[in-house]
Structure formats: structure tokens, C-alpha cells
Amino acid sequence: MSIEANLTNALSRQNIRVDVPCRFTIAISTEPDTMGNAAERLLGLNVAQIQEMSQDILFGQLRLVIAMMTIEEINSDRDKLLENISNNVDTELKKVGLKLINVNFTDIKDVSGYIEALGKEAAAKAINEAKVSVAEQEKIGETGKADADRLKDIQIAEFIRDRDVKIAVTNKDKEVAIAMAAKDESIGRADADRDARIATSLANSLAVKGENEAKITIADSDAERRGRQAEALKLATAAEKVQTAMALQESYVAEQKAEAARAERERTTQNANIVVPAEISKQKVVIDAEAEAEKVRLQAKGEADATFAKMEAEAKGLYEILSKQAEGYDKVVKAAGGDTNNAFLLLMLEKLPDLVRTQVHRQAFISVLQRPASRTISDVQSLYHSHNPISAQVFCLLHIFNQ
Secondary structure (H helix, E strand, O other): OEEEEEEEEEEOOOOOEEEEEEEEEEEEOOOHHHHHHHHHHOOOOOHHHHHHHHHHHHHHHHHHHHHOOOHHHHHHOHHHHHHHHHHHHHHHHHOOOEEEEEEEEOOOEEOOOHHHHHHHHHHHHHHHHHHHHHHHHHHHHHHHHOOHHHHHHHHHHHHHHHHHHHHHHHHHHHHHHHHHHHHHHHHHHHHHHHHHHHHHHHHHHHHHHHHHHHHHHHHHHHHHHHHHHHHHHHHHHHHHHHHHHHHHHHHHHHHHHHHHHHHHHHHHHHHHHHHHHHHHHHHHHHHHHHHHHHHHHHHOHHHHHHHHHHHHHHHHHHHHHHHHHHHHHHHHHHHOOOOHHHHHHHHHHHHHHHHHHHHHHHHHHHHHHOOOHHHHHHHHHHHHHOOOHHHHHHHHHHHHHHO
16 A cells, blocks of 8 residues: 655754655565564554554654754765665564555755755856866867967966856855855744744643643532532432421321320220129129019018028129129230220120120010019029029019019
């Protein structure tokens, strides 16, 4: 592939900037070691990427070669220039699996005009040598005309020669001086341009540095702002959750208090509905038993005494049962951890069969109140004989109230 590498403003060994336009022809090397480098470095790259890599290598090595040579060597000794470039470039190209095939130069120029001045110096020298040669030939021609005029011609020729030489030397010195002045002027302009470019580059670098620092400051500020916003949002969310939790806790405490009050009310209601009626029933049973015993005693002393004693014993037993039940209720509440709801549920489960029987007896009592007295007495006797003395006592009490 052919790559154009027009090197500009390259510094020579004399610190004179030159332009070296050239074209390189390169190819992938066929040497085994170099082919391994090509497989490692160039695999996966397209032609444009390979050209770009090669162009970087060519520019770098070309600048290095120019920096090691003077303007005179670059301008006059092209073979040395080609040899240096070939050696340096080929060595670097082999590292990436390439080799240099050919290199061509066009017109090498320098910014200061030093090469042009060298050309003018060589031209002036050739002109002077031509003039001297012409004078010598004129002298020989004049000698052939006449011997008499030989000395005169010789003198004239020598005079002309000396004059021409002096003129040539003067012209040469003048042109050299002009060239040196132009060179110094060009070098001065190049130095000034270099200093200006350096100052511009320094200012640009400082500006870029300032812009980068400003961007970093802005980025840090944005990051800090986003961090504070996130922290504020996190605190607000946490506070909201805390408030919600506190509200839920207060609601839960209020519900617990309401539930406790409702349980206490239900416990009191249940106590009034169960314990008090039980106590009343107990007292009524005792009174009814005593009244019935007195009545039976008047009717039949033997049977009455036996019945009274039996009923008194049963009444005492019932009293003891109810007392024990009251103590049992207290123990049930304590066993339920003071929770009256749980205690009430336990009692309800225990008393459910009795409540069912009481409801059945209530219906029976209502029917008894509507019966004649003679039938009621026979029912009481039937209850006694069926070993249900409590029901018999209740029947007697209801019958008395009905009278």
C-alpha cells in the first residue's frame, strides 16, 4: 500500500524547520518472525486502521531522521537520507509485521529559505568559474593575434580577470550577506512564530485545564446535591414511616383499650347473667327447700322429716357446689391470664349443657304454672322419685308463687 507522509515543520540538527514531502510504499512482511508480529498486531484491523498506524510510525521516524541531519546533508546527500529513513522506518515497521518497499521525496523546503540560499551560492560560484574560464580563453585568443599585443592583451586580460574576480567575489559576498540576512530574518520569524505557537498552546492548555476543573467542580456539586436530595428524601421517608408506625401503634393501643373495656363490660354482664342468677337460684332453692320441708313435715311428720333432712342436705351440698363454682370461676379468670374474654369462653363451654337443660326446664316450668295444684304436686313427687331434687324444689317454689 502507498502512504503519503508530508512532514512539515520538522526540526533539523541545526534547529531549522524543514518540510519533507514524501511517499512510502509498504507491505506485509513475508519473514516468519515478522509475519507473527503481523498476525498479532494487524489481525482484525481494516485497511484504514493499518494505514493510520503505519502513518504514525512513518511520521515519527521521519522526524527522528531529520533531527539527526543538517540542512546541507538533507539537501545534498540524498543517499544518506534515504539510508537513514529506510533503516529507522523498516525497523519500526517490522514490529507490527510490515516492511518498507520504497520511499520517494519531492521538493524539500525550509521555512527560513536556507536551502534556497545554498542554491544561490552554488549558482554564483558556477557563474564565477565560468567567467574565469571565458577570460582565460579570451586571453589565449588574444595571444594568437600578435606577439606585440601579447603583453598588452595579457595585462588587459589579467586586469579584466582581476576585476571580474573582484566583482564576482564582491557579488558573492553580497549574495552571501543577503542570504545570511534573509536566513537570520527567517530564523527570527520562525523563532517568533514558534514562541507564539508555544504561548498559544500554553494558553489553550491552561484554558482547557480551567474548563476541566470547572466541569469537575460542577460534577462534584451535582453529586453533592443529588446526595443531599437523596438523604433528605430518605429522612423524609423514614420520618413518614415513623409517623405511620406511631399512628398505627396509637390506633392499636386505642383498639386494645376499647377491646379491654368491651371485655370488662362483657365480663360484668356475664357475671350478672350467670353468677347473680346462680346465687339467687341458690337462695331460692334454700328457701323453697325449707318451705317444702315445713309443709311436708306438717302433712306427714315422718316423711316430712326425712324429706326435710334430705333437702337440707341437698341444699347444703348445692351451696357448697356453688361456692366451689365461684372459686372455680376466679381460678378460671386467673388461669386465663386475667383475660375475661377467654375466661368467659371457657365458662360458656363448661355451662353449655346446663344452659340447654335450663332452657328445657324453663319451658316445662311455664307449662307447670298453667296446671292445677294437684297435678303440680304429682309432678314434684315424680321429680323426687326420678332423683332430680333441684328441679322438684324449683317446681315447689314456682307453685307457691303461683298461689
